[in-house]
Amino acid sequence: MSVPSDLPVVAFVGAERIARAPLHRALPAIHAAAAAGEGLLVFDLVDGRVVDLDLRGDLAGARARLGPALVPMAEKRGPGRPKLGVVAREVTLLPRHWDWLARQPGGASVALRKLVEGALKAAEGPDRARRAKEATYRFMTAMAGDLPGYEEATRMLFAGDWTAFDAAVEGWPEGVRETAREMARGAWRNGAGRVGPSPARGEGTP
Helix, strand or coil: CCCECCCEEEEEECCEEEEEEEHHHHHHHHHHHHHCCCCEEEEECCCCCECCCCCCCCHHHHHHCCECCCCCCCCCCCCCCCCCCCCCCCCCCCHHHHHHHHCCCCHHHHHHHHHHHHHHHHHHHHHHHHHHHHHHHHHHHHHHCCCCCHHHHHHHHHHCCHHHHHHHCCCCCHHHHHHHHHHHHHHCCCCCCCCCCCCCCCCCCC
16 A cells, blocks of 8 residues: 655654655655665654555655655535535434424524534544544654653653653653654643754755
């Protein structure tokens, strides 16, 4: 299975971070490290998993094997009611629920959609924090599992204590430390967390 060319990745040789960018931009550094036979690991910055790349042959060949970008195509809309992709399904409610929905502006369908959208937005923060914690944990386990402070950093990550987490990772190699801090930033309820230094020369941002 090919990997999307715009996937945000971070690459390490040992504990040294050699690239942090969308995959198509990071690929030259990644390919060079693989060709040199160095201990290379590439991580998906979104979910923290190791990315399996086909780096055989030259750089052009490796680039040609990348999948298409994940950027969704904008939906073309003409005049009139936009296409919402509405799906009709049976909903069972009590009579008083139907009475309340019927009194809402736009009727039952509009009111139900608004209620669901509100619930989705309310859950967005906790869901984002959970995903950030899981991704950071995967990355830390692979890159820092044997480093001092790993167990404490893990506990503080899932406890939601960014100050203690920040202190626990302070002694780690710079690239590992700042990547962990960056990935964990979405895990904190108040959006706190130290912002790492600017990317090193040759690195970019997704």
